[in-house]
Amino acid sequence: MLHQLEFEYDVFISYSSHDKEWVRDELLKIIEEAGLRVFIDFRDFKGGAPSIKEMERGVSTCRKTLLVLTPDYIESEWCEIENIMLHRLDPANRNLRLIPLLKTPCQKPLRIGALTHLDFTDDADVELAWQQLLNALGADVELPAEKAVTKLNRAARYVAKRSRKYKFGLAMALLVCLLSAVAVVYWFPRPAPIGSIAVLPFVNESRDPEVEYLSDGMPESLINSLSQLPHLSVKAASSVFRYKDKKIEPQQIAADLSVQVILNGHFAVHGDDLTLSLELAEGQTGNNLWGKQYNRKRSDLVSLQKEIARDVSRKLGVPLSGADEQKLAKDYPESVEALNLYLKGRYHAAKLTPSEIQAGSDYFTKAIAIDPSYARAYVGLAEAYRGLATAGEMPAGDFFLPAKEAAKKAIAIDDTLADAHAELGFIIFWYGWDWNAAENQFKRAFELDPNNADAHTFYAHLLSNTGRHAEGLAEIKRAIELEPLDSRSKALEGQFLLHAGRTDEALASLKTSIELDPDFWLAHLFAASAYIEKGMFDEAIAQARKAEELSGGHSHAFAFEGYALAKSGKQRKAQEVLAALMRLSTKRYVSPYSVALIYNGLGKRNETLTWLEKGYEQRDPKMVFLRVEPKWNNLRDDSRFQDLLRRIGLMP
Helix, strand or coil: CCCCCCCCEEEEEECCHHHHHHHHHHHHHHHHHCCCCEECHHHHCCCCCCHHHHHHHHHHHEEEEEEEECHHHHHCHHHHHHHHHHHHHCHHHCCCCEEEEECCCCCCCHHHHCCCCEECCCHHHHHHHHHHHHHHHCCCCCCCHHHHHHHHHHHHHHHHHHHHHCCHHHHHHHHHHHHHHHHHHHHCCCCCCCCEEEECCCEECCCCHHHCHHHHHHHHHHHHHHCCCCCCEECCHHHHHHHCCCCCCHHHHHHHHCCCEEEEEEEEEECCEEEEEEEEEECCCCCEEEEEEEEEEHHHHHHHHHHHHHHHHHHCCCCCCHHHHHHHHHCCCCCHHHHHHHHHHHHHHCCCCHHHHHHHHHHHHHHHHHCCCCHHHHHHHHHHHHHHHHCCCCCHHHHHHHHHHHHHHHHHHCCCCHHHHHHHHHHHHHHHCCHHHHHHHHHHHHHHCCCCHHHHHHHHHHHHHCCCHHHHHHHHHHHHHHCCCCHHHHHHHHHHHHHCCCHHHHHHHHHHHHHHCCCCHHHHHHHHHHHHHHCCHHHHHHHHHHHHHHHCCCHHHHHHHHHHHHHCCCHHHHHHHHHHHHHHCCCCCCCHHHHHHHHHHCCCHHHHHHHHHHHHHCCCHHHHHCCCCHHHHHHCCCHHHHHHHHHHCCCC
């Protein structure tokens, strides 16, 4: 167990705005690469809070305060104010909490004039000053390799200069030292960055169901943040959450998911106190690579999530640019209440039942009310509304229109959010029927995050349903490569194979999906459809009824049962299923497409086309299957069916 930390941060950097570029690109980078936690204005100050209050917070919560001394800084009012703050906390600087860094020659203030400072004004000695700085801050590291190379370049120039002025022997001695240093840098390079990680659900050691949402929410937020970093593959929540509450060795999980490292977490909540322990395990051996304990207030959840994201990315060896740092920071809202509401929304919406999705959408709406600039909350709301219209079978217009607006709002806030573009593309696919516009959104998502499995899955849907079968199957295979244990992707591969006319392969994929998750109702639904195409009607009926049971009575499951019964010669039973579906329509929305499918199985063409026309008028999302669903093959020469395809934009 790691010792409890006395300070929330290691270093507060105080500087003039004129030096922001140097502070951000050099000073901050070196300090954070040494593993130290930095509190800095442009990233950590609370928006709208008085600067004096935030500076006081920086000084009081950091182990050290670093003053970047330049004439501009000395002339500012903040220099004296921060000195006074530190004097109050650490009289006479006995704990060495104040470290002056002289960047540009200037007259130091009286209060800090007697303190030893780090001199960065002499280019010849600046690398020594860097190492002295890291030592003063308590970082037990050597200079980063890039700084060492910089030092070698300067040393080379120094050798050249001295060789002209002094004897050759001295210059050669210096050159030997230089070459020795080069050997150290290049013969002992840094370890390669880790390229793949799985973040598992955190264990709730409090056993308190009221905070169980943090078990899923904290790791999912970390997954979202790390997924935005280039050159890092992060397994999605849909793949890792199957390991929740299961005791499986890290080596097995790493092998299952094809990742290099596994991150585990345990947390406990007592009142307003939150304790979180993280462990990073090596995938092949299970050895612990890194661990840390965080002791925070629940009110500090936002800053804690940001800190975890930075700490984990550093321990993975992933180099962070200034833009990457900003991505990690802006992935979280300013309000801890908004973050908690968002995490609760994700927790409920992930259960995928209509009532839980509705509960999730309510939490997202509340989060947005508190922080209208919270882009991820809008993405969550868009996904929830879309889920209510498809899985929940709610009237399409009531939910797809607000879903589209929520996704567009997320993009307006943060155009670099791949999930927002992928979600907007999927909404346009189901309801907008503008295939080019949907495809453009998916391609934008790939530009931002090539490893976004959802984007590949959604795009595969579009390609398959518009008849581009080979491309669609390639996309869904890519999604499966990224998330090999995602039963949804494997089930959809089965559906796309079926629509491509490869029924036996479809059934093989669906069997795998059911093995991964026997309770995933869509796999049983697609299996029913595949068995119909094989003429195996008893198996089709059994799978359709299983889908009805698991989905809570989805109309498409009734449709496949009724169709299979009709095609197997059991007309009366098929009529009974149709009657049950019509009774259900008096209580809630029922898809016209599903009603039309049973009528088609019964051989009633006019009724079939009447209900398909209703599906078009109501913009039933299932109408996107008209081109590829083989159960409509008997209608393809009918001019009324062809007109429907033309109006939807699906005419071959």
